[in-house]
Amino acid sequence: MRIKSPGYTECLGSVRINDVQQVLELDSGRVKELPLRENIAVQKIEEEVIKYFEERMAIVIPTKDEKLKLFEGVISGIPHECLIIVVSNSQRKRVDRFRMEKDVLKQFCRFTRREALIIHQKDPVLARALAEAGCTDILGEDELVRHGKAEGMIAAMLVAMAAKKDFVGFIDADNYFPGAVWEYARCYASGFSMAKSPYSMVRVLWRYKPKISTGMFFNRWGRVSEITNKCMNSLISNKTGFETDIIKTGNAGEHAMSLRLAEILTYASGYAVEPQELISIFEGFSGILPMVHLAAAKHGIDIFQTETRNPHLHEEKGGRHILVEMLLPGLASIYHSLLCEKETKQLIIDELLKQSAIQPDEEPPKPRLIAPLRTINMKKFTSVMTEHMNSYSALELEE
Amino acid sequence: MRIKSPGYTECLGSVRINDVQQVLELDSGRVKELPLRENIAVQKIEEEVIKYFEERMAIVIPTKDEKLKLFEGVISGIPHECLIIVVSNSQRKRVDRFRMEKDVLKQFCRFTRREALIIHQKDPVLARALAEAGCTDILGEDELVRHGKAEGMIAAMLVAMAAKKDFVGFIDADNYFPGAVWEYARCYASGFSMAKSPYSMVRVLWRYKPKISTGMFFNRWGRVSEITNKCMNSLISNKTGFETDIIKTGNAGEHAMSLRLAEILTYASGYAVEPQELISIFEGFSGILPMVHLAAAKHGIDIFQTETRNPHLHEEKGGRHILVEMLLPGLASIYHSLLCEKETKQLIIDELLKQSAIQPDEEPPKPRLIAPLRTINMKKFTSVMTEHMNSYSALELEE
DSSP, X not given: OEEEOOSOEEEETTEEEEOXXXXXXSXXXXXXXXXXXXXXXXXXXXXXXXXXXXXXXXXXXXXXSOOHHHHHHHHHHSOTTSEEEEXXXXXXXXXXXXXXXXXHHHHHHHHHTOOEEEEETTOXXXXXXXXXXXXXXXXXXXXXXXXXXXHHHHHHHHHXXXXXXXXXXXXXXXXXXXXXXXXXXXXXXXXXXXXXXXXXEEEEEOSOEEEEEBEEEEESSOHHHHHHHHHHHHHHHHHHSSOOOOOOOTTXXXXXXXXXXXXXXOEESGXXXXXXXXXXHHHHHSSSSOOSXXXXXXXXXXXXXXXXXXXXXXXXXXXXXXXXXXXXXXXXXXXXXXXXXXXXXXXXXXXXXHTTOSOTTOOOOOOOXXXXXXXXXXXXHHHHHHHHHHHHBSSOOOO | OEEEOOSOEEEETTEEEEOOEEEEESOOOSOOOOGGGSOTTEEEXXXXXXXXXXXXXXXXXXXXXXXXXXXXXXXXXXXXXXEEEEEEOOOOSSSOHHHHHHHHHHHHHHHHTOOEEEEETTOHHHHHHHHHHTOOTTBOTTSSBOSSHHHHHHHHHHHHXXXXXXXXXXXXXXXXXXXXXXXXXXXXXXXXXHOSSSSEEEEEEOSOEEEEEBEEEEESSOHHHHHHHHHHHXXXXXXXXXXXXXXXXTTXXXXXXXXXXXXXXXXXXXXXXXXXXXXXXXXXXXXXXXXXXXXXXXXXXXXEEEEOSSOOOBOOOOSXXXXXXXXXXXXXXXXXXXXXXXXXXXXXXXXXXXXXXXXXXXXXXXXXXXXXXXXXXXXHHHHHHHHTHHHHBSSOOOO
């Protein structure tokens, strides 16, 4: 894989935010060239390096009543070396869709001789493991994991830690193109290979996101992303005193983290989860507030933003409704950050009013925060889960 | 890459037509497993095997005034090991689109350090090389290569031979997904790796071909393909006496051949080119007519049909008009085959009448045939072309 070198890196305390890097070539072959002849603006990530990072990575697929054909396509695109972890919040009553997902995954794993884990978000053993480990922030009143994508993602990260992985990447289950899924995983691996710090994050930017209305129109950016990025850049600009547009992936659902970074971040519920990750990094390591983790502050936090070659074609769900539903929590996480000053707050209010997402004189609601995972007792979590690991495994042992 | 083993092989004299094989996993990683544990219904094609065949393969991209963004995406998806050969029939007057394609390709090759060739279909040197070599079937009255996709493809195959490649694969320039392009090349390589004979062909079947009208609808087969396959299967059924539906890729634009096979086939102009390839194979090697090439007849001809994981999303051009324009020549090549009996002829007439592609009592027009390439003088062709190779090369030498 060949990728452009980041043209610019914005530093904010210990945080290194790299500008967008384009993928140039999906498959750069096995031939090793002399580094001398390589263009300095381009980096070639060797196959073996990609594979090395893929082996250490779990790919989490959060899903909820997704079409099985899409789900099947997505798993078929994930490089063999990655551990697949499906966290499903699909219905189990009337039609047991979770069971169907499990069957599809089992068939895939049998044919491809690979291991995968699948777990239901409302699994009682998972809830017990979380409770015993002290991770109660994502549990609801029924003592099970709450509904919501963020809660599923967090549970899956703990499973990835229990499986002794070093990196976790997220890929949505509603992607039409297995080839795009494959590229995401490679972008994650490439990003980690470029990181100077063990605390690193890769966020994916889609080259185009086709809009299917009358014919095809290739949108460069989604509306939600555009507004979220603008507000986040306003926050950074106001801190540094230099205007910037460095953040282009504020809402990136497709993103990955080293688990050492993942365990020290504060998360937010629902659609605020992805913007909140950045906010947590800025709060914790920009040096404006006290550093939350000294080792990480010393190493620094590397953020990579990678623009894929493949467009992003996913299942379209709702119009305006979804826009507001996704926009509000993301902007709320910026608004309620301790770093957020008056100007950015006003910008957020203006944007939300423009979209009729709030009433005049109303503030966006406070995001529901989830404490960093490193405070929980991983030993306890792992010991409860290990006992039941067989029931989560998709690769059945042969007699 | 993991792919299903062909469930069934239809034999027609020396021709082995394999039933459709699904791709199961795009990237099966570097880990070699014990063959013992592999499922017998599944074949794992190791990365190094894929690369070995990619190195020996030229990927030909025929293009004509295609959007540059699409063209750029397509070349970015072609595995590094393959030699890219672009054969363009784009306009050169007013706006020099060929020049723009050349610039895009040059930029890509400079960044990715790979070689590619780009040649205009109306290039006078190409025409002279063809004339001197005795390949006049594709030359027009102006002594240049005629317009038409087939003519471009044939010229490109000769360039691939001159470049000492063993395989040639075709990929259209109007594909939206680089990840799908990458999969096509891998399907070709996998097919060749499974072939028992040096005379082999791989034809791609799309899992789905999304139709973008109101929302997205995933068509399993295009209408043209459906009718072409039906008529071709009728021809085979009537020869063997056993009804069959083995042919599922009669119109496959995405296909590849060993050059040893490519040079012994009779081709047809225009949209008949892909169905005619199969017809030539049936005529030459089914044993019903005299065998046209004894070595090939002895080795046999392997035809693979591979169903990709990625859907095929390409630029939509015209509606009914295109349907008829594509359908007629393909069916005409079956109709005018020496193998075609009364029943299949009647079926073809009925289908063409149903689509108003011909008038009652009218016959489909005879395809314009192009003699096999092995009759031409490759030495002469190569010597004329080699002299000008620098001007076709996209990778500029650095000082």
